[in-house]
Structures are given as structure tokens and as C-alpha cells.
Amino acid sequence: MSVPIKITVGDVVLRGEFRGDELAREVLASMPLDATRRTFGDAYYIETPITAVLGPDASDEVDVGDVAYWPAALAVVVFFGPTPESAPGSERPVAASDVSILGHVEGADRLADAREAKTMRIEVDADA
């Protein structure tokens, strides 16, 4: 069963859903996540207390709006545009190493307006 989530970076608030798989449930159990926001191109990531490794469907191919668990950084990543791994001229993000998709948020391209924000918060959306 999917779970509604909310991501806040500066003034930008995005809403979406997490899948109901085991890894997503583990990450949801650790919420709210509120930490220093780091970047890998147009991807923001924050640390989690989760020390999981990749699931069987892990890949570095992602889409704008995908929210994923990145084992290399023990972090949750939100992709909103090209990363340093993206093909030249492509807007499609590519992860630095394989990630496990946790869910998706709508309107992720608005995160480009929050480059000055220092933190990111991910939580279960109580209003949904």
C-alpha cells in the first residue's frame, strides 16, 4: 500500500507517494528526515539512519520526480533534473551508482528554485 509523503526544501513543498515495499517501509519508519541537503547535479539528497543495501530492481536509471534510496551515501535522493552522469543535452537524471526507487513526487522541477536552501525535510504527509 502506498504512503503519501511531503518533501520540503526552503519554500518549495512537493507531495507524492512512497511504495509499500520493505525498503520504503523501513525509510518511512525513520521519518521525519530533516538534515543538511547535499547535491549531485540536479539531485538533492539527505542522510538517513538506514543502512540497507540494494534491492533486486536497483538501477542508476531514474526519472525526474523519483525518490530513491542511495546505499553508497546511505541517503534518500530526489531527482529533479540532469546530474553529472546524464548524457550531454539530456534532462533525464542518472544516479551516481545504483539506487532503489522508493516513490515519486509531482512537480519536482520546482526544486530548482530552492538551491539556496540548506536543509531538506521528508515526512509522511499527514494532510493527505
Place this chain on the structure above:
Amino acid sequence: MSQSVLLINPFVERMHLELSYAENFRPPLGLAYCAAVLREHGHRVTIVDALVQGIRFPKLKRILLREKPDVVGISTYSPTRYECFRTAKVVKETLGPSCTVVTGGPHVSAVPDDTLREVPHVDYVVRGEGEYGLLELIEALAADGDPRDVQNVSGRHKGEIFHAPDRPNIQDLDALPMPARDLLPMRSYGTRMPSTMHRCTTVLTSRGCPARCTFCTRDWFSRETRFHSPESMCDEVESVVKNYGIRGFIFQDDTFTLNKRRILAFCEEIQRRKLDIKWLATTRVDCIKADLLKEMKKAGCEVLTFGAESMNPETLRWLKKGFNVDQVREGVAMAKAAGLIVRCSYLIGIGNESEEDVKRSVRLARELEVSKLKANVGLSVYPGTPLYQMAIDAGALPADYSYARGYENPDNRYGNNETPRWYTPHVSPERLLQLRRETEVNILFTRPSLKVVGHRARKFASRLRRHPGETIRHVAQFAGTVMKGSRLRTRSDSERVDDQAPAIGA
């Protein structure tokens, strides 16, 4: 106002001895970057790499009196912190209070309070990336400005320690000048490529690492990774080839292939420019692709080192490596299939490992059949690492533990002997060392080529001719270590256990 600045990589007796036989001196790139930025802003800069040049305190004093610098900068790492702080003392004693002593580097960045409280000879600490903190501090001091306004600087004001706010990390690495290698004794660094014996040097093409390994200061020092462009990487490599005739390179990045597209472009550019180079790099097993590795091989990559650390799943989790045993196997196999020499760093006796865990982990590691497996026993608890906090939380290390205290004690000849060390609570450190010997985990699997043996023999003969007494003494020391059943390079661990390093466990 132009200032005269002397930057020192301190002399450490034991490292000098070990590194000179291993021919593994590397240029202090951090100092060279700082020097380049200072020089770009009109300051007169000298670098003294006392470690590689064997400059002990009497000679250093003569250099200080000759140069009479306004500011002395000293790079400080945790294992060598005592020598760094003693160097600061020598500077103050030689030049008096008018010379400002600044320290930088991972150690003092993690514990500026401890450093300033315990080491009166250090005036300021520049935390984090040093280039612009040091520059602005020097310019503030010259203009009678307030150092408290300089980001990343810690110091004393009216007897109280202050910490100016953090400075954002440098985002555009390409905007930095190349490290001032011309100020370093480049011919003195004897590092060679392992198989071809190409003389080699170091290059840093990215800063920071997103990984959160338990033992690493990156978790605090610089988690956000920034990259030099492929063009800038090639420019630096080409400049070293042209200016120094060096064709071997060690890329010192924490995770060289974190940005694979960048490395692919770098490999293409190396081939386009027809740069005949050999190189080695370090990366993670989960940050590689088969096609990338093949391109790396084509562009001269000879050796790839993985921080595999363990084949025990629980230990990998404890280390927060973020990959599993299967990924280690796949990564190693992929690199070997690409024709690369593969090395792995390895750890035993950490986390909650039992004796059986250690034996199984070593057995699985040997099955990887990598060219070199370098196993350390236990982990040094360095400040600024998650392990440091774990040790405090576990009550194994007092929250006010001082890494600087005791630096003036002449018996404390090497800082790392005093560094607390974390071992599994289930096996004694002595037994772990015995296990390492019994399981022969610390092994170089590839046979050295005749070229390598010849090179080493010539260097040894030359050393014996130039310094017969010293060389015979070193050989005797080495033989004594072997007779005790340990190899020279593992001596540090033996001494830590035998001597005084506080051993702590989970």
C-alpha cells in the same frame, strides 16, 4: 600587503624511515594548493617538505632563521599530530611570538578546541578546505583586521578560544590554480607504478565523498563531492608530464569513479591528446561499470584499489559501507575482467567479529584473488569520524579526550601510537595480530617483475653506498621485526598493541 609565508610538511622520523624504504613519499598537495592561491594573491611562499627531505629540527631552525616568514602554516594529520605540534613549538622558539603559526588539515579541523587549548604555540587553526581561509587570515592579520571575521578560522581572542563561522566549500574546483608543484622537491618523491616502475606523482581531481564509512573523516570534513572537469584533469596531467617528465599518476580522489561520465570523458581526452601515461585510482565496488573500466584501461589505468574492507556482511553494515559481499565479488571480477590489477584494503577484528568471523572473512577475501590485500587489524579512532562519536557514546572514550595532550613528551615519538584503537570485544588485539599472521591475509599475490626487483636492488645498493651505517641499522631493525613474526609494514600494529595505545571495543 605582501606577506612571507612558509608552509611546512613536518618531519616524522618513523614515517620517513618506512616511506623511504617503501619509496612511497607523496607530495603534500594540500600545502601546494594553499601555496598556489597565496602566490596568486601576491604573497611570497616557500614550502618545506621536511618529511621527504629528512629535515629535522636543527636544520628547520636554520631555514626559519634564513627565511624569517611572517606566517608559518603546518599541515596536520591525526597520526602525525605530535610532530606537527612540536614543529609549531620549534617555530615559536626560533622566531618568537611575532611569527604567526597556523595549522590546518583534517586533524585540527575536527578538534580545533583541543588543539588551541593544549598547544599554546599554535595561534590559529584553519578548518576545512584551507586555501581561502588561510589567504583571508593572512591578509586580515597584515591589515590589522579581526581574524574572528574570517570564515573557517579558529583562534584565541583575549584568552578565549573563538570559532568563526564555516565557509561554504569551494564549488568550482577548476577556478583554483594548479597546485604549486614548482615549490616542492619533485625529484625527491620516489613513488613508482607497481609494475612498470614509472615514476609517479599524485593528482586530486575531486573533493569530498558522499559515502559515510564509519572510520572516515569525510563524514564531517566534506560530504558533498565537487569535481574538476575532464579538460582540467587532463591539463594538470599534461602539465606534470611536460614540466617534470613524470608519466605515472596516483589519483587521490576518495571515489574516483563517482561521476562515471566525467571519467569516461577524461579517458577519451587522454587518448585524444595521446598522453602516454600509467595511473592508479581508488573507488567503490558499486561505482563502476564494465565499459568504463575498459576505457580506463585503454587510457592507461593500471591499478584499481577498492576499499572492500570486509567479506563479513555484519561488518560491512557496521562500517556503513552501503554495499554487500556480492557487490565486492562483482566489482573485483569486473575490474579483473577489464585487465586491471586489483587491490583491496581490508579490515579484521572490528565491529563484533568473533574469531570464526575473522577466519571466514579472510578465507572469502583470499578467494577474491586480488593482486594485493592489505589488512589492518582494528581501527584507529580519529576525531571527526563517526567511530569517534561511537566510542564516546559507548563510554569507551571520555567526551573530553585530548588528542593533543602529551605532544611535548619526548617518549611519544609518533602520534598514532597514542591514538585509541577500536577492536572487536570478542578477540584480543594480540590474538588478532596472530590471526593475521596465521591466515596470511596481508599478502601481495602478484610476483614482482624483474624490472621491479632490479629497480629495488639498484636503489638499495645506492643507499648502502651512500649511508652504510644507517642502512645496516635499518636492515637489522627489519630483520628483528621479521624474526618476531611480523613484517615491517605491520610493525605499527604490533607496537600499538605492545606499547600503549588504548584499546577499546564495542
